[in-house]
Amino acid sequence: MPVSLSVLRITCLTALMAPFTLHAENAVHVLTGTLGKSPIVVELDLTSAEDVTGRYFYEKYHKDLPLSGTSKGNDLTLTEGLSYDDEAKLPKLVLHKNPDASWTGDWSSKGKSYKVQLAEHAITAPDASAEPGWQDIYKQSAYDYLRLTHLTLKADKKATFMGHTLQWWAEPESGVSMFEITSGYSPEQAARINQQLRSRLWQEVVSYNQCMLNASRNGGDFAQTVTPHLLTPGIVSLSVFTDYDCGGAHPDFGDSPLNLDASTGKALTLEDVVWVGKGAPFHYERDEEGGTSFDTYSDYRGKAFAPWLVDQLKAAHPADMQAPATEDDCDYTDPSVWEFPSWYFTEKGIAFGPSFARVMRACESPEWSVLPYSVIKAHPGGTKLTLPE
Structure with a gap:
């Protein structure tokens, strides 16, 4: 299974078929x-x-x-x-x-x-009353959407985080869970935020089933830990950390955080938050139509953002950012490992997670790699945000 955890990849499928033709172009x-x-x-x-x-x-x-x-x-x-x-x-x-x-x-x-x-019947698209995220999953795969219509979420534990009440929900068969926020935001804000959280829960259920399919010969594992990191008037930020074995040569793991603008409920890209390039910040999303190309996005990350981030981390964490003593040590001075980092908000700044080859995967998710908000605010991104002091 292609599980590179920028959220475990969902294959785009279509359900079109020319009558009496087995090998139609859309097959x-x-x-x-x-x-x-x-x-x-x-x-x-x-x-x-x-x-x-x-x-x-x-x-x-x-x-x-x-x-x-x-x-x-x-x-x-x-x-x-x-x-x-x-x-x-x-x-x-x-x-x-x-x-x-x-x-x-x-x-x-x-x-x-x-x-x-x-x-083969026409499958009716989910209407406005459907679960959040089902519309997108229907477009990606009508098959996965049909499975979701047979699943039921169950209320789980309640918790309090940064003055907000969290109600957790779980899908029992996959074990996937996610919280919704039931206090601390206006009803309108909470509805927009919770829509994103619920949508992410269903996408992870789809990822679980894809993982189990590819691991069906010998059995697989898919365990997630969802951790809220920051809930403020301006930001909702959480990690979705997954340990998985989907039938590949080795088990793997990775973090795929979710960062939201609390005022609008919209998901944030890194360029929405911090920008060190020329001209106006862009908002890149994979597979978007008519937006920024991947080549432009990749060029910016490799030539502008990653070298800048290495310099800032050296200034903020000089001891941790020293060049490695041997080839087996984690080389955090290499800009290439910071081109497409995981990231989430904390009370003190943005925590960045580098991306290493599998053999060096233990180097990922260092506890110290937080960039203070004073640095972030000096290079604002494309979305006006209320960041912690």
């Missing part, structure tokens, strides 16, 4: 129906006849089961397993596409066989 299909008497939801990528991939879940259990196989004409032969699984004992799914665009076939395993009936 990801979302089907609903039954396996035996059990309702299921199926996603199939039919781009390649030699390498059909997919997944499905029982509506009762919600867990992804991987599919891989081949197609020939209007017939599919699939194995319930990942593409590199060669075990002959794995369940088989044989499907045929009928003239009315429905699919019928059989699922078989260990001498048992069940009829399968599927159809």
Whole structure:
């Protein structure tokens, strides 16, 4: 699974299909129906006849089961397993596409066989009353959206942080949790902020399921710790730290904080907060249309921001920013590790987390790498913010 934790990547999928054509240009299909008497939801990528991939879940259990196989004409032969699984004992799914665009076939395993009936219907987009974030997830993957409609959040613990009451909510199957703020902001502010927090919770549920799918051969792990760092009239800032094993060569971990403008509820980019480039600050978001290009964003981070941040950290933390004694030591003087740092607000300043190669991952998240607000305020970003003194 591509889990580079700028939040575990969500694959963009479409559910368009030309009638009676298995290999349409947009060849990801979302089907609903039954396996035996059990309702299921199926996603199939039919781009390649030699390498059909997919997944499905029982509506009762919600867990992804991987599919891989081949197609020939209007017939599919699939194995319930990942593409590199060669075990002959794995369940088989044989499907045929009928003239009315429905699919019928059989699922078989260990001498048992069940009829399968599927159809591809238009999936209604979530309306304004839907859970926050479901609209975006629907656009990314109708399959993931359908799973969310079968999940229920449960109220968890209550806590107080910086004078604000926090009500935690958990999705029991994934273990993913997030808080909402129930006091300390106006009802309008709280509604905007909590919408972002709830949206992030659902995105993490999607990431959990993607991780478990890729780790389905040997089992995986996905454990998160959400930590509020700053709640002020101007800022909401928290960390979402994830330890995960999604079937790769090694387990991994990383922090993907969420920083919000409390007055508007909008998510902040680093350039919204601090700017050391020429001209007006830009607001870069991945996959945005008509905005700043990644090349422009990357060029600014590498040539302007990272060298500046190294100089500021050397001034603020000279002992910690000394050049390493050996190649095995953490080299915090290397600007490249600060080009795309994690970051969040604290009472004393902004905490930056460098990004190292996996073999040096222990060098990440140092406790000392906080830049005082006096430095940040001298280089304001594109959003007018009320920062702590």
